[in-house]
Amino acid sequence: MSDPPRILPVIQPGAGNGSPPLFDKVAIVGLGLIGGSIALAVRQIWPSALVIGVDRKDVLEKAMVLHAIDVAAEDPVVMAEADLVILAAPVEQNINMLAELDQHVTTPAVVTDVGSTKRTTVEAARPLPSRFTFVGGHPLGGAPRGGIEHARPDLFEKRPWLFTPDGEGASSTLERLCGFASALGAEPHIMAPAEHDRLLALVSHLPQLTASALMHVVGSGAGERGLALTGRGLFDSTRLASSPADIWRDICRSNADAIGDALDLLIDELRVLRQDLDSTTEVDRVFESAGEWRARLAKLRPPRRDP
Amino acid sequence: MSDPPRILPVIQPGAGNGSPPLFDKVAIVGLGLIGGSIALAVRQIWPSALVIGVDRKDVLEKAMVLHAIDVAAEDPVVMAEADLVILAAPVEQNINMLAELDQHVTTPAVVTDVGSTKRTTVEAARPLPSRFTFVGGHPLGGAPRGGIEHARPDLFEKRPWLFTPDGEGASSTLERLCGFASALGAEPHIMAPAEHDRLLALVSHLPQLTASALMHVVGSGAGERGLALTGRGLFDSTRLASSPADIWRDICRSNADAIGDALDLLIDELRVLRQDLDSTTEVDRVFESAGEWRARLAKLRPPRRDP
Numbered sequence: 001m002s003d004p005p006r007i008l009p010v011i012q013p014g015a016g017n018g019s020p021p022l023f024d025k026v027a028i029v030g031l032g033l034i035g036g037s038i039a040l041a042v043r044q045i046w047p048s049a050l051v052i053g054v055d056r057k058d059v060l061e062k063a064m065v066l067h068a069i070d071v072a073a074e075d076p077v078v079m080a081e082a083d084l085v086i087l088a089a090p091v092e093q094n095i096n097m098l099a100e101l102d103q104h105v106t107t108p109a110v111v112t113d114v115g116s117t118k119r120t121t122v123e124a125a126r127p128l129p130s131r132f133t134f135v136g137g138h139p140l141g142g143a144p145r146g147g148i149e150h151a152r153p154d155l156f157e158k159r160p161w162l163f164t165p166d167g168e169g170a171s172s173t174l175e176r177l178c179g180f181a182s183a184l185g186a187e188p189h190i191m192a193p194a195e196h197d198r199l200l201a202l203v204s205h206l207p208q209l210t211a212s213a214l215m216h217v218v219g220s221g222a223g224e225r226g227l228a229l230t231g232r233g234l235f236d237s238t239r240l241a242s243s244p245a246d247i248w249r250d251i252c253r254s255n256a257d258a259i260g261d262a263l264d265l266l267i268d269e270l271r272v273l274r275q276d277l278d279s280t281t282e283v284d285r286v287f288e289s290a291g292e293w294r295a296r297l298a299k300l301r302p303p304r305r306d307p
Numbered sequence: 308m309s310d311p312p313r314i315l316p317v318i319q320p321g322a323g324n325g326s327p328p329l330f331d332k333v334a335i336v337g338l339g340l341i342g343g344s345i346a347l348a349v350r351q352i353w354p355s356a357l358v359i360g361v362d363r364k365d366v367l368e369k370a371m372v373l374h375a376i377d378v379a380a381e382d383p384v385v386m387a388e389a390d391l392v393i394l395a396a397p398v399e400q401n402i403n404m405l406a407e408l409d410q411h412v413t414t415p416a417v418v419t420d421v422g423s424t425k426r427t428t429v430e431a432a433r434p435l436p437s438r439f440t441f442v443g444g445h446p447l448g449g450a451p452r453g454g455i456e457h458a459r460p461d462l463f464e465k466r467p468w469l470f471t472p473d474g475e476g477a478s479s480t481l482e483r484l485c486g487f488a489s490a491l492g493a494e495p496h497i498m499a500p501a502e503h504d505r506l507l508a509l510v511s512h513l514p515q516l517t518a519s520a521l522m523h524v525v526g527s528g529a530g531e532r533g534l535a536l537t538g539r540g541l542f543d544s545t546r547l548a549s550s551p552a553d554i555w556r557d558i559c560r561s562n563a564d565a566i567g568d569a570l571d572l573l574i575d576e577l578r579v580l581r582q583d584l585d586s587t588t589e590v591d592r593v594f595e596s597a598g599e600w601r602a603r604l605a606k607l608r609p610p611r612r613d614p
Binding site: 140141159160162189199200202203204206207208209210211212213214215216217218219220221222224225226227228229230231232233234235236237238239240241242243244245248249252253256259260262263264265266267269270271273274277278280283284286287288289290291292293294295296297298300301 | 447448466467469496506507509510511513514515516517518519520521522523524525526527528529531532533534535536537538539540541542543544545546547548549550551552555556559560563566567569570571572573574576577578580581584585587590591593594595596597598599600601602603604605607
């Protein structure tokens with residue numbers, strides 16, 4: 001039985017405004033949630049641009065059915081003439097692709113990635129031949145489920161898209177990529193790769209590992225009988241626990257030091273709470289601080305109602 | 308400026324079905340989210356029952372405006388003739404009230420509580436004079452915000468309401484209380500106090516402490532600049548971090564041993580992950596287990612769309 005055709009949301013009307021595409025041939029390696037959503041958005045905003053998809057055959061088929069891409073191939077040679085290459089696979093696959101990009105892409109091109117960690121990828125891009133200019137990127141999508149099945153052209157609307165230039169160079173490339181992200185509705189931010197990795201370890205990687213560890217501990221300890229006794233609290237707290245391991249394996253490896261520091265902070269805090277359950281002075285302190293930060297978070301970024 | 312009048316949801320039509328009230332005079336000590344919601348539900352289901360509220364003056368005023376109670380007083384003597392007494396304050400206040408109940412309530416009465424931990428309250432109820440029969444209770448509400456301002460008569464609909472009898476006795480009281488919970492739309496469950504406290508430490512108390520510690524660590528470490536770079540993941544993971552410290556202080560103290568065991572399990576798991584960020588064998592193991600438990604949780608208890 002095949003799924004019913006999906007009605008895709010239309011990106012903000014007039015985006016691109018019929019202006020010529022910022023890039024004529026956009027190659028996307030890895031058509032998951034992020035890569036697929038970029039493909040859909042580019043085709044809506046710049047109908048004259050060519051979108052080239054590289055992935056496994058079954059994924060390419062889904063992308064073609066969604067009209068996300070114009071050209072599909074498993075062989076990266078298909079992107080020989082791309083003027084923008086977006087690496088949208090898990091971090092270590094992106095790094096492998098950087099090492100062989102010279103073999104596949106024959107023309108000058110802007111290269112970026114969408115990985116959740118930046119230092120290892122930025123470093124791996126340094127030996128690229130001079131016809132390529134690389135600036136790392138990280139759009140913060142935040143959809144509850146991955147895969148091209150959940151891709152949507154408006155995924156980036158009003159969401160931050162972080163670019164992490166390697167030192168001072170590549171300023172015109174950076175400007176073009178910020179324009180690209182803005183055209184997709186995102187809010188471009190610029191920061192150093194190390195600062196990115198430190199901040200994301202705290203605001204993204206730590207919550208993910210915590211949600212997974214929590215769900216594992218609670219499920220194993222309480223069983224289905226216990227899980228049946230829960231409300232929205234555990235449900236929300238563990239939403240991230242359905243994240244796919246393959247993406248997170250690479251994130252953990254490529255940001256191990258910063259994630260380790262973040263985990264140490266949390267472990268220390270939990271140990272303090274654990275020692276203080278009877279007197280609750282520390283419980284009070286942590287609850288007060290947490291309540292204040294939570295109020296600031298809610299003010300900064302009210303939740304989007306996802307479908 | 309006063310708030311506009313709230314339109315309260317109507318409980319499932321025909322609940323109670325015009326049948327005589329299970330209790331004629333229902334006294335509720337503590338009109339927060341749970342106590343207030345019970346009051347609203349009882350008045351809807353059994354219009355002829357008298358609902359007596361005991362709390363601070365400002366809370367009583369709000370309860371009167373909401374038409375949640377018929378009789379209001381700060382002095383517990385107002386419940387002298389109650390045939391059902393529901394203790395709905397934080398756990399330690401409930402325990403204090405049990406010690407002085409004999410002074411306030413002069414008639415035979417069923418006594419229950421709605422606290423999130425059960426062993427200390429059940430123990431504190433043992434010396435009650437024989438005209439009282441006590442069975443501890445714990446309705447799992449799970450609304451995002453506390454206070455009578457957020458009370459609603461349908462809060463308990465299709466949610467578990469746990470009763471924790473102290474050994475074998477009080478079976479007719481237990482039956483009446485299960486009927487009461489069912490009339491409010493809840494699903495009554497029966498379990499031993501120790502089993503309740505162990506399970507709730509895992510499925511409720513641990514997620515709460517984790518959310519608070521996580522929000523504290525992430526906020527202090529990343530600041531507003533970092534928090535601005537987040538998506539729904541951190542937002543959902545830390546929803547519980549706005550919970551009020553006063554309720555949780557009592558929960559931590561009255562269930563310190565079980566919460567300590569649960570915290571130890573999580574701390575151990577986080578330390579294993581921390582040591583394994585480079586090889587990720589353990590990351591894989593935890594993600595796999597967490598993904599499976601999360602799928603089972605979602606199947607057991609799909610989230611209610613709260614307003």
